[in-house]
Each structure stands twice: as C-alpha cells, then as structure tokens.
Amino acid sequence: MVKLAVFDCDGTLIDSQVNIIRAMESSFQRHGLAPPDSHATRRIVGLSLVEAMQVLLPDAEPALHESMAQDYKHAFQRLRADKALDPEPLYPGVADGLAELLDTGWLLGVATGKSDRGLALALSHHGITGHFVTLQTADRHPSKPHPSMLQAAIAEAGAQAGGSVIIGDTAFDMGMGVAAGVRAIGVDWGYHDADELVAHGAEHVAADMADLLAHLRTT
Numbered sequence: 001m002v003k004l005a006v007f008d009c010d011g012t013l014i015d016s017q018v019n020i021i022r023a024m025e026s027s028f029q030r031h032g033l034a035p036p037d038s039h040a041t042r043r044i045v046g047l048s049l050v051e052a053m054q055v056l057l058p059d060a061e062p063a064l065h066e067s068m069a070q071d072y073k074h075a076f077q078r079l080r081a082d083k084a085l086d087p088e089p090l091y092p093g094v095a096d097g098l099a100e101l102l103d104t105g106w107l108l109g110v111a112t113g114k115s116d117r118g119l120a121l122a123l124s125h126h127g128i129t130g131h132f133v134t135l136q137t138a139d140r141h142p143s144k145p146h147p148s149m150l151q152a153a154i155a156e157a158g159a160q161a162g163g164s165v166i167i168g169d170t171a172f173d174m175g176m177g178v179a180a181g182v183r184a185i186g187v188d189w190g191y192h193d194a195d196e197l198v199a200h201g202a203e204h205v206a207a208d209m210a211d212l213l214a215h216l217r218t219t
Contacts, residue, residue: 093209145175
C-alpha cells in the first residue's frame with residue numbers, strides 16, 4: 001500500500017509566527033481596528049484567511065472579512081520581501097525528517113491554509129519543493145477542517161485513506177483527518193495545545209521530529 005504523509009505548513013513545517021502576527025496587526029490597523037492579541041491570532045492559524053477574519057470579527061460584514069483577508073495577504077508579502085525582518089525557518093529536525101521519510105518509501109504532501117503563491121515561495125525558500133508529490137491550498141479548497149484538501153491529496157498521490165496520515169499542529173488539521181477517515185497525528189511545537197489536538201482526533205502528539213518519525217515507524 002502507498003504510504004502518504006500530508007503535512008500542514010505554518011506551525012508544522014515552518015515557524016511563521018512572527019510574520020503572521022505582524023501581517024494581522026497591519027490588516028486590522030489599515031481598517032482602523034484594534035489588532036487582536038497574539039494568542040487570538042495564533043488560534044486561527046490553519047484556517048483560510050476569510051474564515052480567520054470571521055472568527056476574529058464575528059459581527060463584521062462579509063465585505064470587510066474579504067477586504068481584510070486581501071490586506072493580510074499584501075502585508076504578509078511585504079514582510080516576506082523585507083530582508084531586514086526575521087526569516088521563516090523550518091522547525092528543528094524538519095529537513096532531516098522529511099529526507100528520512102522519503103528514504104523509507106513515504107510519499108509526501110502539503111495541505112495548508114496558505115495560498116498557492118505563498119506555499120510555493122515558502123517551500124522554494126527552503127529548497128524542499130521537490131519533496132512533495134501533492135500540494136493543496138486554500139486557493140482551491142474550502143477551509144479546514146473540511147476534508148477536501150486531504151481527499152484531493154490522496155487522489156493525486158494515488159494513495160488510499162488507510163495508508164495516509166495528516167500531520168499538523170491545530171485542531172483544524174485533526175478534524176480534517178477525522179472527516180477524511182485518515183489517521184491524524186499532532187505536533188506540539190505549533191499553535192494549539194496537545195490536549196486540544198487529542199480532543200479533536202489526534203492518535204498521537206509528537207514532542208519533536210524524532211518522536212514523530214518513531215511513531216510512524218511503529219504504526
């Protein structure tokens with residue numbers, strides 16, 4: 001059976017917290033609104049941008065959610081282009097961990113709330129684009145936890161739900177796995193707590209990349 005590991009991006013592969021918070025602050029300030037605190041912003045990582053704005057501003061009009069989502073995109077792009085600001089590093093062990101999975105016969109994919117352009121830039125920056133046989137983004141799918149991204153990844157990789165896993169740091173990732181009938185594995189270095197990941201369907205929450213690899217070898 002084909003073995004497919006589908007990874008979330010922000011909070012799982014890449015530590016983009018600083019730029020996410022800065023871009024959200026910029027979007028709110030552009031509309032004359034007080035920015036959310038950093039905890040509230042971290043809570044919505046993994047959702048598509050419009051859905052994230054809906055969570056942060058539940059009483060606002062849909063047009064404002066759409067406008068703020070666009071402003072966030074533009075702010076994030078400016079931050080990424082500013083070489084004086086902090087980069088978005090891979091989390092410790094990710095590069096070697098992905099290489100080990102490839103060496104042991106796993107196919108790899110990504111399912112993310114990022115746009116196609118944002119994901120392409122992030123993966124290219126770290127030289128890991130070629131690791132992945134399928135890339136699914138918010139540009140072409142409903143927001144997590146809807147299973148569409150994961151179902152498309154499985155189909156594109158020629159895999160089956162029974163041989164696939166979703167690996168992520170949020171309850172949205174775990175819920176997507178449950179909805180798609182796929183094993184869900186959490187990581188505790190991202191944006192949601194381990195207890196919350198388990199409550200939403202995680203079979204295991206990895207403490208670090210070595211722990212994740214050990215779990216995949218034994219299950």
